[in-house]
Amino acid sequence: MRNIHLRLLPIKEDGDMNRICMGIWGNTNLRDRFNINGFGDDISIIDRIKQVGETDGIDGIELHLPTEINDSNADEIEKVLDDYNLQIVQLCGHTWTEKQYKFGALANSDEKIRSNAIDRVKAALDMGARFSVPISVLWPATDGNDFPMQTDYLSLYQRYLDSVNRILEYLHQNDYSTRICLEPKPFEPRSYIMMGTTAQALCVVNEVNDPNFGINLDIGHSLIARENIEDQLSLIARYGRLFHTHFDDNDMQADVDLPPGTISFERLVSIIYILDEIAYDGWFGLDLFPYRDDPVEFMKLSVENLNLAKNVVNLMNQKGARQLRVSGDQGPQMSRLLRDCIREAK
Secondary structure: OOOOOOOOOOOOOOOOOOOEEEEHHHOOOOOEOOEOOOOOOOOOHHHHHHHHHOOOOOOEEEEEEOOOOOOOOHHHHHHHHHHHOOEEEEEEEOOOOOHHHOOOOOOOOOHHHHHHHHHHHHHHHHHHHHOOOOEEEEOOOOOEEOOOOOOOHHHHHHHHHHHHHHHHHHHHHOOOOOEEEEOOOOOOOOOEEOOOOHHHHHHHHHHHOOOOEEEEEEHHHHHHOOOOHHHHHHHHHHOOOEEEEEEOEOOOOOOOOEOOOOOOHHHHHHHHHHHHHOOOOOOEEEOOOOOOOOHHHHHHHHHHHHHHHHHHHHHHHHOOHHHHHOOOOOHHHHHHHHHHHHHHOO
């Protein structure tokens, strides 16, 4: 049996917050199937980046190729990044917004479409190398099924893993340092998305067994899968595969992408606690969709809640939380400590 050891950090008196980045797909006019025009105004890519740069506490952005960055605007984006001291943290190839990908991308049964998706991811890696981007996400958004028995999942997994291996081969051939992350989500836009749970995605990551292949855990996706996120983060950490995170919140029914901690602040604290315990040193990504509200307010509230949750965790550790957790039989005491630290933290 494999022995896995986690490195736990010393309890911090005044720990620093992990760096925060924002997905710029969320700070523009957003549309859905009930309102195809949206409620806001379209904001240019450059103005979205500037908006992030003007928000205190956010040091990076995430975006897609070619819909948000491409050869025609890369120079201008580079200048704005320099002006606002921002970093591109995550850049992924957009493989779910075109007609060719309606029945899948990296696992599509059509070899030509599958190759197109692989080339899109490779192009994102090429662009990422220019900007020293640390993370590139693979989201199998349209690889799955809607109708019962519609999809041969045995073949679907084989094709997806073949595509992943080709992408990783390209990454290593070019000596790129970017780490590729699989992002699980159980449904939407398909009724069922393949590898929809954290454990399924981790199973695939472990089968591929490449040091540059890991997990991006999106909190909202895990919630609509009805997962215990403390459990999922701990499981990923056992294998050292937590490369990135996406923070948001929802009611465990729909992936509405509210600011983290707005539905359950206690849950946010528990997530930050585990990340602190496993010494996660990656970025905290914001995946927000303010359909009706001001995106700047969404970003500000997210930063406030993440920082407050971190302060609560520091207080809990100072007051003996790790000792309370050892035996697993101190539920009321831990609940009381959590409550009191939330009241005390600033």
